[in-house]
Amino acid sequence: MFEPFVDVVPSFFGWLNQGPLTLTLFLHTVIVLPMFWIYKQEKARLEQES
């Protein structure tokens, strides 16, 4: 899964995309994690309202 970085032009995305799934896993993590935070906030708001 993790391989040495060997791109011609170094870049953040090149580094992320070195192995299969690394970019996918990263993007899903950063997209889904804040949704937990939004979920918790909304839950607290609904509880307060009821």
Next chain:
Amino acid sequence: MAKKSVWSDNRFWQRSAAWVTGFASMLLIWLTFDTIPQIMLGTDADLQNGVTKRVPGPTVINYKITYEMDKKRGHEIPVIGEKEMFFGRDDYSEEEAAELLHLGKLGSQVKNCMNCHTLLGNGAYYAPDLTKAWLDPAWGPEGSMQAMTGKSSKEEAMAEFLQNPSQYPTHARMMPNLGITAAEAKGLVAFLKHLSSIDTNGFPRNFGKIQGAVHGK
């Protein structure tokens, strides 16, 4: 009153959608700016100083290009080597080479090569992929295409074929005569040579499997 679920709450979905859309937009903008320097055309000075660019300068047509396996990267890469004659010359200036490539690029568009062929992943697979066509051993000194056209160099053989494609029996699906002139053919061959020198991360993947396509294999 029954407890309201977050899953059926509009605001949760609104905020989630806003986050995902906003994040994806920022990512795409960043990715765009990250890509620009990588696909920037190199210069003649880069070639002379041995600076490796993903897209070499137009004067790459003055050099021999080979396809070599890069063990570290796990795929083949084009390697720019010694000077090589291209239509009897190896001293095309940056302007001349750029003009020739421009003519070839316009030619490839006006004759709609992509209607059948693929260039850098764009186009069709009705006819062979042209991304690495210059490196195809069939056009080399021992190749069948060069022998068939009766020419003594790769570029002349390719130019001859492009001008009279329907004369040469190649694939079951033969290329039609598109009325390509000698000047256009020269531009197109230069365009194809430059195209093959672009580091495409080993694309097309199956090209390296052609017997003799990769140097020393």
